[in-house]
Amino acid sequence: MKFRFKDRESQRKRSLTQRTSVSLPKDLYLVIIAMTSDRKVHTFDEVAKHNQTKDCWLIISGKVYDVTPFMEDHPGGDEVLLSATGKDATNDFEDVGHSDSARDMMEKYYIGEIDASTVPLKRTYVPPQQAQYNPDKSSEFVIKILQFLVPLLILGLAFVVRHYTKKE
Numbered sequence: 001m002k003f004r005f006k007d008r009e010s011q012r013k014r015s016l017t018q019r020t021s022v023s024l025p026k027d028l029y030l031v032i033i034a035m036t037s038d039r040k041v042h043t044f045d046e047v048a049k050h051n052q053t054k055d056c057w058l059i060i061s062g063k064v065y066d067v068t069p070f071m072e073d074h075p076g077g078d079e080v081l082l083s084a085t086g087k088d089a090t091n092d093f094e095d096v097g098h099s100d101s102a103r104d105m106m107e108k109y110y111i112g113e114i115d116a117s118t119v120p121l122k123r124t125y126v127p128p129q130q131a132q133y134n135p136d137k138s139s140e141f142v143i144k145i146l147q148f149l150v151p152l153l154i155l156g157l158a159f160v161v162r163h164y165t166k167k168e
């Protein structure tokens, strides 16, 4: 049977599986890939240190890219690339809707994999606490009375005004 491989990495994973006939966890694959090739597994802290125009590394889809030589030529500018350092920039990259040719260019800057266990977890949004329920119903009652009385007062006032301004 003929397989079509997306890239060299999946080809390597496939041949590992065929040779060992076992399904290995993803992290183990990364370690084996790193050991059997010159591709390195980087920790998040190590990657985050490269956060300058003259030394810029990005984490996109579990891979690490050294985009330093690309800073000046990046069509989106160097500032967006800098702002994508020190975090998982996958969403930033995908949100722009990069073209296929942009994705092909990435191979040139690829320097290794990220150790996913070292990437800080995204902070989940905690909604603000609801205002405490006020069991004191007295103010609610006053408001209801006023809602009823105010229109009556206006009506009464209108009758009084009409009565005194009516021509004989």
Ligand code: HEM
Residues within 6 Å of the ligand: 058, 065, 067, 074, 075, 076, 077, 080, 081, 083, 084, 089, 092, 093, 096, 097, 098, 099, 100, 101, 102, 103, 105, 106, 109
């Ligand atoms: C290795 C990583 C990257 C490569 C090779 C790359 C390459 C490119 C290329 C070739 C373009 C031209 C448009 C296209 O062909 O899609 C582009 C545009 C752009 N990129 Fe990137 N990019 C990378 C990472 C990023 C990241 C992480 C961000 C966001 C933080 C980003 C933001 C942008 C923006 C804002 C544009 C301009 C889009 C427009 O004006 O139409 N890029 N990039």
